[in-house]
Amino acid sequence: MAKNEQAVKNDLFGFGDKNVAYAKYFIGTSYLNGLVSPDDNVDINVANVNFEPGCRNDWHIHHNGYQILLVTAGEGWYQEEGKPAQLLTPGDVVVIHEGIKHWHGATKDSWFSHVAITKGTSEWCEKVTDDYYDQLTK
Numbered sequence: 001m002a003k004n005e006q007a008v009k010n011d012l013f014g015f016g017d018k019n020v021a022y023a024k025y026f027i028g029t030s031y032l033n034g035l036v037s038p039d040d041n042v043d044i045n046v047a048n049v050n051f052e053p054g055c056r057n058d059w060h061i062h063h064n065g066y067q068i069l070l071v072t073a074g075e076g077w078y079q080e081e082g083k084p085a086q087l088l089t090p091g092d093v094v095v096i097h098e099g100i101k102h103w104h105g106a107t108k109d110s111w112f113s114h115v116a117i118t119k120g121t122s123e124w125c126e127k128v129t130d131d132y133y134d135q136l137t138k
Contacts, residue, residue, distance in 0.1 A: 003054045004074035008111035011073050013048035024094050028105070035115070044119045051076065051112040056105025056128050059116060059134075062098055065120020069094040069097045069104060076112035078104045085136050088114070104128025107138065 016033025020025065022095050036046040043100075044065075055085040056077065071092040078094050078122045082099040082112065088094070096102055098120065105128070106112035 002050070003110040005111045006098050007073040008050050008113045010051070011048060011050065013113075013114050015050055016131070019049070022057075025058045025060070026037065026055060026105075027058075027127060027130075028052055030055050030114055044116050044117055046115065048072070049114055049116050051104050051106035053110055053111075054133075056129050056133065057101045057103055059101055059125040061123045061125065062096060062118065063121050063123060064098065066098055067096040067119075068117040069096070070115040072113045072115060074078065074112035074116065075076060075107045075110040075137050075138075076105055077107060079103065087138055101125065107136075108134075 003038070013035060014033040016031040019030040019032040030124045031050040033048040035048060036042060036044070040044065059081070071090055073090055076088045077085045078088050079102060
């Protein structure tokens with residue numbers, strides 16, 4: 001069993017189902033549990049996103065809004081373009097402003113979970129390649 005698997009799978013906000021809708025924007029398998037149902041009075045998306053070890057999303061940019069990540073379990077990475085990757089652990093909070101190109105996901109040896117609060121639309125960019133990802137060290 002990989003590090004933090006039980007903590008992520010038993011996360012307070014629920015593990016969710018395989019993230020089929022966004023799978024093309026990830027390397028590896030992620031799981032998604034929507035926490036807020038969108039309606040006419042709510043213009044943000046709130047979801048618990050769970051990553052298997054080595055899973056990460058593609059580089060992306062948020063337009064017309066922002067994203068806030070609340071790390072709840074495991075170990076993961078967050079990186080803005082042009083800056084070093086940051087190791088994330090439970091309790092970390094990341095605020096991503098509009099127009100900032102970035103990616104996030106699990107470390108190689110740990111499951112990872114965060115609640116993502118997102119407003120606006122996402123522009124998906126290139127993959128975080130294995131060669132690039134494999135160079136990251138804690």
